[in-house]
Every structure is written in C-alpha cells, then in structure tokens.
Amino acid sequence: MNEKMNLTETRLILNKLGVIPNKSLGQNFLIDRNILIKMINEAEISKEETVLEIGAGLGALTTELEKKAKKVYAYEIDKILYQYLKDKFSISTNVEIINADALKSNIPPHDKIVSNIPYTITGPILENFFYNSGENSPVGIMIIENSLSKRISDIKKYKNFSRIGVTFNAFMDLINKYQISRNCFYPIPGIDLALIKIKPKTTLNSFLKEPMKRKFFIEFIAGITPYKNKTFSNSLKLFIKNKPSLALTKQDIIKFFKSNSISDEKVFHKEIDELIATCELLFEYTN
Numbered sequence: 447m448n449e450k451m452n453l454t455e456t457r458l459i460l461n462k463l464g465v466i467p468n469k470s471l472g473q474n475f476l477i478d479r480n481i482l483i484k485m486i487n488e489a490e491i492s493k494e495e496t497v498l499e500i501g502a503g504l505g506a507l508t509t510e511l512e513k514k515a516k517k518v519y520a521y522e523i524d525k526i527l528y529q530y531l532k533d534k535f536s537i538s539t540n541v542e543i544i545n546a547d548a549l550k551s552n553i554p555p556h557d558k559i560v561s562n563i564p565y566t567i568t569g570p571i572l573e574n575f576f577y578n579s580g581e582n583s584p585v586g587i588m589i590i591e592n593s594l595s596k597r598i599s600d601i602k603k604y605k606n607f608s609r610i611g612v613t614f615n616a617f618m619d620l621i622n623k624y625q626i627s628r629n630c631f632y633p634i635p636g637i638d639l640a641l642i643k644i645k646p647k648t649t650l651n652s653f654l655k656e657p658m659k660r661k662f663f664i665e666f667i668a669g670i671t672p673y674k675n676k677t678f679s680n681s682l683k684l685f686i687k688n689k690p691s692l693a694l695t696k697q698d699i700i701k702f703f704k705s706n707s708i709s710d711e712k713v714f715h716k717e718i719d720e721l722i723a724t725c726e727l728l729f730e731y732t733n
Contacts, residue, residue, distance in 0.1 A: 452477045452506075456632050459504055463526050467633050471524060472564025475503050476589070478630035481641065486510045488622060488643045489560045489587045498556040498584070500548045500563050500571065505531050511560060512541050519556060521548040549574055562589045565637065569610055576644070577617045577664060580655050583646035586618075595623050595640035607714040609671040613664060615718050616654065618644045651719075653726040665689070666725045674714040678724075679703055681713045692732050702731055 456475050460467070467473040476482060485507065491497060491514035502508050502520035504527065511518045518541045522528045528545035535541040544551070549570055563571055568590050576583045594610060599620050601611040614620075622643040628634050654660050669685030676684075683699055686692045694702075703710060706727050716724075 452479060453632055456504065459530075463530055465524070465526055468524070470566070472501065472566050473503065473524070474562075474565075474631040474633060474635045476506060476562050476630060477632050481589075481626055481630050482506060482510060484624070485560060485562075485587055485589075485641060486514065488641070489514070489558060489585075491515050491558065491560075495557040496555065498548075498553065498559045498561075498575075500559065500561040502531055502543065503527060503562070505534050507560065507562060508535065508541060512538055516540060518542065519544060519554055521546060521551070523547050556584055558584050559586045559588065561587075565591045565635070565639075568594055572610070572614060572618075573664065576646070577613060578657070578660065579646075580657070580660060581646065581650055583617065585646075586644045587641070588644075589626065589639055589641050592625055592638035592640040595625075595642055598642075599623055601718075604674075604714055607671070607674050609668050612671060612718060612721065613667050614644075616663070616667075616722060617647060617650065619647055621645055651722050653722055653729075659726070659729060662729050663722065663725050666728065667721065670713055670721075675712055677710050678708065678713055678716065679710050682728075694732065702728070 456477050467475070491511070493516055495515055496517040496519070497511050497515040499508055499511060499518060499520040502522040505520070508518060508520045508531070512535070520531065520541060521544050522531055523546065525545060528543060531543045535543055549567065553575070559575060576586060597606045597608050597611040598614040601607050601615060620642060624641045626639045626641055628638060654663060666685065669688060670681040673681035673684050679699055683696060686694050686699070708724055
C-alpha cells in the first residue's frame with residue numbers, strides 16, 4: 447500500500463464513521479507504511495512479549511503488533527474508534543481493545559510500549575509508564591514531538607535543559623531517534639515529529655528505586671528546572687517556597703549547602719548524577 451492509497455483509505459474510514467479528528471485528543475493518524483514498519487522493526491517484539499499501545503486510532507499499528515506479540519493491549523479513548531477497533535479485531539486471539547484513558551487506568555503488565563502517542567500528553571506518559579516503574583520500566587518505541595526529542599537527547603545545551611530532559615535521562619536511555627515528516631500523518635500536525643526508541647537504564651541510581659524517593663526526585667526536578675538560570679541555592683529556595691511541607695528556612699538551606707559541600711553554580715551547569723545526589727541529601731535532611 448503506498449502513502450496515497452493509505453491516506454485515501456484513512457479518509458474514507460473516518461468519513462464513514464463520522465469522525466472528525468480531534469486535536470485535543472492528539473488524533474493525527476499515521477498514513478505512511480514505511481514509518482509503521484520502521485516502528486515494528488525497532489520494537490524487536492518476540493512471541494513471548496506483551497505490548498501496550500496507547501491511542502490505537504484506526505488500528506494500523508495494532509494490526510502489525512498482532513502479528514508479532516503474545517498479547518496486545520490497545521487503548522483507545524474515542525468511543526467511536528473503540529467500537530470500530532472492537533469490530534476489526536473481533537476474532538483476534540491476542541488483541542484486547544480497551545476504551546479508557548490510559549493515564550487513568552490500571553494498566554496490565556507489559557514488556558514494551560509501541561505507540562503513536564497523543565503528543566499533548568508525552569510528559570505524563572513518560573512519567574506514568576516509564577519513570578514510575580523504576581527498574582521494571584518497559585522499552586518504548588514511540589512517536590513524539592521532535593522538539594521534545596531534542597530536549598531529551600542533548601541536555602548539555604542551555605535551551606534543552608528542562609524538566610523533561612533531566613528527568614528522562616535520570617531514568618532512561620535514548621537508543622535511537624529519527625525525525626519524521628509531518629506529511630506522514632493525517633491531518634497534518636502543526637509540529638515536527640520524531641520516532642524514538644528508549645530503554646530503562648541498565649543500572650538505575652539506587653535512590654530512584656523506591657517509589658517515595660522517585661516521587662520526591664520528580665517533584666524536585668520539576669521545582670528547580672524552571673529556574674535553571676539561577677544559582678542552585680536560589681532555585682532550591684523557590685522549590686521549597688512552593689512546597690511548604692518541607693518547612694525549611696533560608697538559614698536551613700545555607701546550612702544544608704555548607705554541611706554537604708554543595709557547589710552553588712547555576713542549575714543548568716549541574717550534571718544529572720549531581721542533581722540526584724543533592725536530591726537524596728535533601729530527602730534525608732527533611733525526613
């Protein structure tokens with residue numbers, strides 16, 4: 447099937463269903479089979495693996511996953527598309543279609559996530575399905591906004607130093623990244639896109655292995671990275687100001703920095719290991 451035929455088929459199906467692509471749901475349907483096959487090849491799915499798909503759409507990717515995986519859990523929040531998928535995979539023995547918001551669901555165990563995810567919820571998807579899983583994080587093969595792929599692939603650049611970049615690199619490794627033309631989707635999105643393959647770190651920092659400490663670290667990074675051009679101590683003061691439960695005074699922060707010999711350069715100069723180490727010290731200091 448060439449791209450034009452795939453676009454025509456997609457339009458015909460959507461028209462028949464009476465579905466107008468919903469921008470707020472990130473409904474941009476992949477119409478380029480070459481990208482589809484690229485995703486499957488990157489996924490390297492075995493017959494013993496369970497795959498999660500978030501935002502199954504019209505089931506183009508689901509069809510390919512069905513051929514490879516032991517089990518496919520395909521989530522689709524749109525009720526009309528859900529019913530279409532239920533009919534399409536009604537005789538499938540290994541595909542389960544679920545009409546729910548994946549971010550609000552009790553997701554079954556899975557080995558890999560292979561998805562053209564809704565771009566507006568990339569951050570929450572990374573946090574919910576990868577960071578919060580700790581050492582049990584799945585492998586991910588996903589299409590995301592290209593600007594986000596840059597922020598996770600090169601946080602050494604000032605403009606890329608961000609919450610999503612730092613947090614991602616604390617938990618995950620970027621294995622491959624490919625820019626994708628926006629013309630590979632219908633309707634054509636207003637952003638450039640990238641296909642990424644990610645894996646959990648082979649050796650996760652021990653501080654990030656416990657759920658309570660992971661949660662504290664994610665909040666810590668979210669609290670200091672907006673102030674990346676400030677000194678570390680000043681960014682920490684602002685983080686604590688917005689998190690009254692820590693109940694630390696300015697004098698406490700000065701004491702904390704001195705007693706732990708923490709250097710006070712600007713936040714964006716900090717290495718990830720140093721941020722994790724400081725966060726661990728702060729956790730111990732406040733608990």
